[in-house]
Amino acid sequence: MSPSDTSGSSWTDRLFGGFRKTSERLTENLAGIVSKTRLDDAQLDGLEDALILSDLGPRAAARIRERLSDDRFDRGADEAAIKQAVADEVAAILRPVAKPLDIVAFPRPQVVLVIGVNGSGKTTTIAKLAHLFQEQDYSVMLVAGDTFRAAAIGQLAVWAERLGVPIIKGPEGGDPSAVVFDGVKAATEAGTDVLIVDTAGRLQNKRELMDELAKIRRVLGRLNVAAPHDVVLVLDATNGQNALQQIEIFKEVAGVTGLVMTKLDGTARGGVLVAAAEQYGLPIHAIGVGEKIDDLRPFDPDLVARVIAGVA
Numbered sequence: 682m683s684p685s686d687t688s689g690s691s692w693t694d695r696l697f698g699g700f701r702k703t704s705e706r707l708t709e710n711l712a713g714i715v716s717k718t719r720l721d722d723a724q725l726d727g728l729e730d731a732l733i734l735s736d737l738g739p740r741a742a743a744r745i746r747e748r749l750s751d752d753r754f755d756r757g758a759d760e761a762a763i764k765q766a767v768a769d770e771v772a773a774i775l776r777p778v779a780k781p782l783d784i785v786a787f788p789r790p791q792v793v794l795v796i797g798v799n800g801s802g803k804t805t806t807i808a809k810l811a812h813l814f815q816e817q818d819y820s821v822m823l824v825a826g827d828t829f830r831a832a833a834i835g836q837l838a839v840w841a842e843r844l845g846v847p848i849i850k851g852p853e854g855g856d857p858s859a860v861v862f863d864g865v866k867a868a869t870e871a872g873t874d875v876l877i878v879d880t881a882g883r884l885q886n887k888r889e890l891m892d893e894l895a896k897i898r899r900v901l902g903r904l905n906v907a908a909p910h911d912v913v914l915v916l917d918a919t920n921g922q923n924a925l926q927q928i929e930i931f932k933e934v935a936g937v938t939g940l941v942m943t944k945l946d947g948t949a950r951g952g953v954l955v956a957a958a959e960q961y962g963l964p965i966h967a968i969g970v971g972e973k974i975d976d977l978r979p980f981d982p983d984l985v986a987r988v989i990a991g992v993a
Contacts, residue, residue, distance in 0.1 A: 692978055693984065695946075695970045695971060695976065696970055696984065696985065696988055697988055698946065698970070699945040699946040699951070699970030699971070700945060700951045700970075700985070700988040700989055702951070703735065703736070703950065703951035703952050703989055704988060704989060704990070704991040705991075706734070706735050706952075707731065707732070707735040707767075707952070707989065707990065707991060708760075708764075708991050710730075710731030710732075710734050710735055711728065711731050711760065711763060711764075713727070714727045714728050714731065714763070720749065720750075725746050725749060725750055726746075728745075728746060728749060728763070729742045729743065729745070729746040730742075732745055732746075732767070732952075735952045736921050736922065736950045736951070736952035736953045736956060737771070737952040737953075737955045737956055737959075737989075738922075738925070738952075738953070738955065738956025738959060738960060740956070740959045740960055741771070741774055741955045741956055741958075741959040744770060744774070744959065745766075745767055745770045745771070748766065748769075748770045749763070749766055752766060761992075764990045764991050764992050765990070765992055767989075767990040768986045768987045768989070768990035768992045769986070771955055771985075771986035771989055771990060772982050772983045772985075772986035772987075774955055774958050774959050775954075775955065775958050775965075775980075775982030775983075775985060775986055776982045776983070777958075777962065778958045778962060778963065778964055778965045778982075779964075779965060779979070779980060779981070779982040780939070780964035780965070780966065781966060781967075781979040782810070782911060782913070782939065782966040782967070782979075784814065784817075784819055784874055784875055786907060786910050788869075788905075789868075789869070789872055789873060789874050790822070790865070790868040790869065790873045790874060790875055790876040790905075791874065791875050791876070791910045791911070792865065792876045792878065792901060792905065792908035792909045792910050792911075793810070793875060793876065793877045793878065793909065793910065793911045793913060794878045794880060794894075794897070794901075794909040794911065794912045794913070794935075795807050795810075795877060795878060795879055795880065795913050795915060796880050796882070796894070796912060796913070796914050796915070796931055796935050796937070797882055797914055797915035797916065797917075797927075797931075798882045798883075798917075798927060799830075799882040799883070800882075800917065801882065801915045801916060801917040801920075801943065802915060802917060802943040802944055802969065803879065803882060803915045804827075804833055804836045804837050804840070804879060805836075805840075805943075805972070806915045806941055806943055806969065806977060807823065807837065807840070807877050807879055808837075808840035808843075808844060808974065809967075809969065809974060809975075809976070809977035810877060810913075810941075810967070810977065811823065811840070811844055811846055811875075811877055812844060812974050812975065812977075813967070813977065813978075814874070814875050815844065815846075819874040819875050820846075820871075820872075820873045820874045820875070821844070821846045821873065821874065821875045821876075821877065822846060822847050822848070822849065822864065822867065822868045822871070822873045822875070822876050822877070823837055823840070823841050823846060823847070823848040823849070823864075823876075823877050823878075823879070824848070824849045824850075824860060824861055824863075824864035824876060824877070824878040824879065825837045825838065825848060825849065825850035825851070825860065825879055826857045826860055826861050826864075826878045826879045826880045826881070826897065827857070827879045827880055827881045827882065828851055828852070828853060828854060828855045828856070828857050828860060828881070829853075829854065829881050829883070830853075830881075831853040833879065834850050834853065837850070837879055838850060847867070847871075847873075849863050849864035849867055851863070857880065857881065857893060857896075857897060858893075858896045858897045858899075858900040859900075861878055861897050861900055861901060862900045862903075862904065864876055864878065865900075865901060865904045865905060865908065866904060869904065869905070878897075878909070880893075880894065880897070881893065887930065887933075887934055890934055890935075891933075891934040891935075894934060894935050911938050911939060912935055912936055912937050912938045912939075913937075913938070913939050913940070913941055913966060914927070914928065914931050914935070914937045914939070914940050914941070914963075915940075915941050915943060916928070916940055916941070916942050916943065916953075916957070917943055917944045918942050918943065918944050918945045918950055918951055918953055918954065919944050919950060920950070920953075921950040921953050922953065922956070924942075924953050924957065925953065925956060925957060925960060925961075928940070928957060928960075928961055928963070932961070932963075937963060938963070938964070939963055939964040939965070939966045940957060940963050940964065940965045940966065941965075941966055941967045941968070941969070941977070942954050942957070942965065942967075942968045942969065943968075943969040943977070944969065945968055945969060945970045946969075946970045946971050946972075946976075951989060952989060954968070954985070954989075955989065965980065966979065967979050967980065968980045968985070
């Protein structure tokens with residue numbers, strides 16, 4: 682998954698569109714803070730509040746406030762200067778976590794376990810990830826490990842057919858670990874590069890989910906001691922701060938190794954991407970700004986920072 686995939690005006694335009702409400706919300710919250718004189722503590726407090734209201738989170742907001750406090754804008758603070766300073770600091774937060782999901786496992790396959798609550802766009806994200814890997818000439822196989830919902834199995838099967846990739850599935854209500862076992866075995870025999878595994882998204886019973894994921898891990902380990910190579914959590918940006926709570930829970934129950942943020946289109950809560958980066962430091966592999974198959978891409982932290990801050 683190469684960061685160069687983000688090049689091209691169409692993706693940039695979609696990104697600006699997806700973060701538009703976040704940018705507008707931040708601009709609205711910053712209104713009245715700018716000054717022709719040196720920023721004082723009250724204005725800095727107002728700026729910090731504006732960033733928190735824009736879902737960048739208290740830690741990132743405090744960090745940006747400190748940066749602006751050091752600068753102080755001795756010649757006066759206009760809106761463009763403040764936005765640029767915000768963009769610079771947001772980029773500094775995002776750069777360390779902007780890490781594409783690279784296929785490096787040997788022997789193959791690289792097993793990517795995809796987790797997330799129901800409704801987060803998990804199944805669609807799996808299809809988009811598969812498409813990204815296909816674009817790089819990797820062979821892909823899917824595993825319908827969410828056996829508790831017939832709709833999930835059916836939806837993933839439809840995507841597999843559209844993409845022209847094989848899928849391993851079992852009966853509704855079947856043992857997920859047995860389906861995963863069959864998937865790893867089939868992918869290993871076929872020499873498939875990437876095996877993407879869907880999992881159940883239930884959080885009502887954390888212990889049950891933890892036990893289920895632990896069993897899947899044990900089964901994977903029998904066939905490939907390095908598997909799963911990646912445990913990717915899909916987050917719905919429209920959930921705002923609730924997305925951070927999901928990171929906390931899934932880190933505990935599943936050993937999350939990276940994030941994919943979806944549904945950034947049309948939400949005013951895109952700032953949560955920054956909050957997640959600052960609070961958890963987990964790799965952010967890709968972001969989604971639409972429903973189309975190519976609307977998920979690795980992200981350019983500098984571009985995203987400029988978009989969030991409203992710097993053209």
